[in-house]
Structure formats: C-alpha cells, structure tokens
Amino acid sequence: MKSGKQEPLICQHCGAEADITLEGFEKVEDVIKRKKKTVCKTCGQEIEPEAIPKKAFACHSCGAEADMTLDGFEGVADVIQREKKLLCKTCGKEVPWTRREDLEIIKVAMKAEKDAYQAYSNAAKRTINPKGRDMFQQLSEFEMNHYQKLKDLLESLQEKGAWIPYGGTSLKKKAIPKTPKLDGREQATDTDALKMAIREEKKSQAYYRSMAELTKDPLGREMYKRLADEEALHERLLNDQYYSLHNTGFWSWGD
Numbered sequence: 001m002k003s004g005k006q007e008p009l010i011c012q013h014c015g016a017e018a019d020i021t022l023e024g025f026e027k028v029e030d031v032i033k034r035k036k037k038t039v040c041k042t043c044g045q046e047i048e049p050e051a052i053p054k055k056a057f058a059c060h061s062c063g064a065e066a067d068m069t070l071d072g073f074e075g076v077a078d079v080i081q082r083e084k085k086l087l088c089k090t091c092g093k094e095v096p097w098t099r100r101e102d103l104e105i106i107k108v109a110m111k112a113e114k115d116a117y118q119a120y121s122n123a124a125k126r127t128i129n130p131k132g133r134d135m136f137q138q139l140s141e142f143e144m145n146h147y148q149k150l151k152d153l154l155e156s157l158q159e160k161g162a163w164i165p166y167g168g169t170s171l172k173k174k175a176i177p178k179t180p181k182l183d184g185r186e187q188a189t190d191t192d193a194l195k196m197a198i199r200e201e202k203k204s205q206a207y208y209r210s211m212a213e214l215t216k217d218p219l220g221r222e223m224y225k226r227l228a229d230e231e232a233l234h235e236r237l238l239n240d241q242y243y244s245l246h247n248t249g250f251w252s253w254g255d
Contacts, residue, residue: 097214099157105211106154109227112207113147116140116200123193131176131251132190135241138171139197139234145169146227153223163219168226171237176254187249194242201235204228 120140127133149166156164182190208228212221237253244252 097216099161102215102217102220103154103157105214106150106157109207109211110147110150110154112204113143113150116143116204117147119197119200123197127190127193128186129179129182129190129251131179131253132241134174134176135237135251135253136193138173142169142171142230142234146230149223153220163217163223165219166223166226169230171233174254178255179251181249182245182251187245190251191242191245194238194245198235198238198242201231201238204231205235 117140120136120143124133124136124140127136146169153164153166156162205228208224208231212224212228215221215224241251241253244250
C-alpha cells in the first residue's frame, strides 16, 4: 500500500480536525512517539492515541501506513520472516498481523495477477512467432486462474472466515512445429517482453513467499508457497526462452 493521506484525526475536546497525515503534522517522526503527546492545534489539549484510525497495514501505535505494496514486499522479503517482526517505519513499534491484513494482501495479489494476465495477453497478441504466442497465451490463462483462486479465497474469508485449499495449476505444453529464426527486430521485441515478464515473476515470487511467512493459517501458508513455486516455474521457463532467443534467435517452447 502506498503511503497516502489518512482519515482526519479529531480532537475529543473541541472537535477540531488535526492536520495529521503521513507527510505532515509538523514531522510525524518527531511528534508521534511514546513519550510525546499529540496536541490539538486549536484548543491545545492532548488527543488520545486511540483516535488514530486503525487500517489494514497501519501501525496500531501511531497510525502510519506500512509500505506493503507488491514492490514493497520485494524489498523487505528478507526481513519479513516468521522469527522477525514487522515494524512501523515511523514509530518503530510492531504492526500486529490480523485478519484485516490477510484480506488486504489477497487484494494486492489479485490486482497483480490481473495485471499479469493482461500483460501476457497483450504479449501474445504482439508476438508473431506461434511458439512465443502460445507460451504467452498459456501464461495469461495461468495468471487468470491464480486470480480466480485468490478471489475464491477472499470471498470465503469474508463470508465464512475459512481458508480454502489450492491444488495448483499446470501448463499444457504441446508440440509446435519448428519455426524460422527471428529477424533482428522480432528478436529484440520478444526478448524485451521476456525480460519484463521475468522481472514481474520475481516480484510475485517474493510477494507470495512473504505472504506465506506472515499468514498464520496452515492452508493459507501452503497455498501461498504453492503460488510462489508456480511463479518460480514461470520465471525459469521465461529465462529458458530468453536465453534461447538471445543466443540462437529461436523460440524453444514446444520443442
């Protein structure tokens, strides 16, 4: 989640709205600390910390929003581990992991899977070579299946509070006749598409592995680990195609 404006903080004494956002209220880092008080600028009286709205990925101590986007997870994948704590960057206190966080990370993952589906679909339309086109099309369907499974999970958690099993998804690799060597322009276009896809698959892997570390439910951990493994499989596949195209000018998918 990107850092952004939070809901207004209201003084309990005079009703005035304090000017407190992640970017402002003098300097949040200097004002919102355990030993200091949050004071209403209008009446001068202390505002209770409990007035700060509690949102998913928000620090329960100071209200600051944690950096928990897909890109953010990639950067903190090595520090978000089961034996470590997720700490607020503003006040340094632990951010508790609750059902709200479980729901929010699923929504972030759903958006990423939908974006991946659209990216692979577009790549399939742009790729002239039938081998590359088939591979991108299958990957787009794979990511849409991920999206649907996450949607089912979100609905189950919201309606029943229950996690669901995930049996995994497989690529349907089929034999495709050998195709001519790509010309320079086609080769450059396809390798660029592959490089971008590899980068996104790395992000997804890191995100799902972090989700598996943070989620307490065994079914949830197992699902996220399997999703991470499947994204890792995609990365290996894309890397194989990249090196084949880069070194030989041929797609090897379907050989």
